[in-house]
Amino acid sequence: MVKMAGGKPVFIPLRYKTVIGNSASSADWVLDATELASKFNSRTKAILLNTPHNPIGKVFTKEELQVIADLCIKHDTLCFSDEVYEWLVYKGNKHIKIATLPGMWERTITIGSAGKTYSVTGWKLGWSIGPQHLIKHLQVVQQNTLYTCPTPLQEALAQALWIDFKRMDDPDCYFYSLSRELEGKRNRMAQLLQEVGLKPVIPDGGYFMIVDVSALNVDLSDMEANQHYDYKFVKWMIKSKKLSAIPLTAFCGPDTKKQFEKYIRFCFIKQDSTLDAAEVILKNWNKPTS
Template identity: 35%
Template structure:
């Protein structure tokens, strides 16, 4: 869709790129890293200043004490950390429980490694699930569950009670829980992010994955990390060395500076700014008859595009692009079956003037 959007010179609300300015401390830290000679390979699990800063962040945000020398692996983005975790801890033929709608990279990564995703659909409109839904997905090959909270693409923020249900399920079947928490600071309407690893019994079985692409608006820097028990961190680090060698050294210094110098006000402003964008964009979707699922977190909304011409989500998304110049992702990209054919995902993490222009363009549907 990004390629098609460029073809027509449209506004790209398909790709999940945050248009916030990169914070000054992050840029300055990277430049200082270069000036100070941080331009060669790092240790396989990342530079100590960044691992130390991540450990401090985890303690501040969740109260957990993690050892920067043995429980943190810095990798080439959150997707890189997830790939290395799968390589280290899962085998071909293993099965992993995946909530649906899902983030495509999770599923594609596992399938590339011969790992079978088993889907648990979240029930609309509130994206709910039951203990029975989880139990029905288990076989003797089940080894893990993957949890994305706040979730891409539906914006669900899993509650503490839901996470407790997942924790009980994981413990009863002795499963790893891979968590993708990269949108943890994009929370709306007073919601809180509960780190699954903080729940009783979950610290050892949780592989917590996050990164800096979204909150520091540095998607192109490719910086992410995994936090987990030392027994799992070592093999994850070995595969990180094998596949990526290391994440970019001076850019690690930039991320460390951001973690150390940006306080709670920065993260609160990120959430506040994106809630305004969410409210504006969802109001326009309602106005033009593309009813949105208003997200609780992250910076996407799934909208009902069944009123648009076409028999598939892709055809409807292409009609929208050709008619309004606004690109979205067809909803079937997030489902194994046909459940997503009436949906499309829009990313509203754009500069306000760009988002307002997209809204004006979308109103052409009513004028047409």
């Protein structure tokens, strides 16, 4: 999309801090401040930020966001902040909107999603928040892109937001209850993956969990030679184990696909019955299939 708009995408990966043990945290993936600064110059128009992060689940700290903000201000750069998982943050972590940092409101578009917040991803409803001088351009695009809007769904969303806005201080507010429910599912999946010898990256936010599958040593040399290992692994796993996931290189820039090809992404926002079925598959992983 950046290329279609006449821009040049510049990629920067999160760098993994090696830890000892059978699991890692999404907080172990960090943005190298020096590397990030080297990507900015007089031609830098905008930075795309995603927190809580998909697929890693990282929740950027205030200190990390301040590094990004300082560079945006120094180079007069816009920030598009994708915060669709803002309410899916687990204990010990806090979501901070970069637009709330000094000097950032006037240069930030913050993106939210009803689909992610209320688990109705099929509705395809979301919003963008920012200063009038930036939002007006989004309104022009909106007006000339869409012919109709899903008015009944918009009304339903408005009512849902109003109900929970009025009980923001109530622990039963939906915004807080969803993360409490998902934290149990997250912990269950992490424990299960560890028990079968895999190394999950425990997310601080979101409802995805990436997993290092290199310990399984699955030989996929007889599959398509021109595909990355994670694509081949997921195809093999779906066919032979009846378990589905997403290859992580789908989220990578061209220079870092090799670095991440031994990871796959699981989703744990599932019914308990689905997680039960996944548990059976994983616990019987090394048993011969009929």
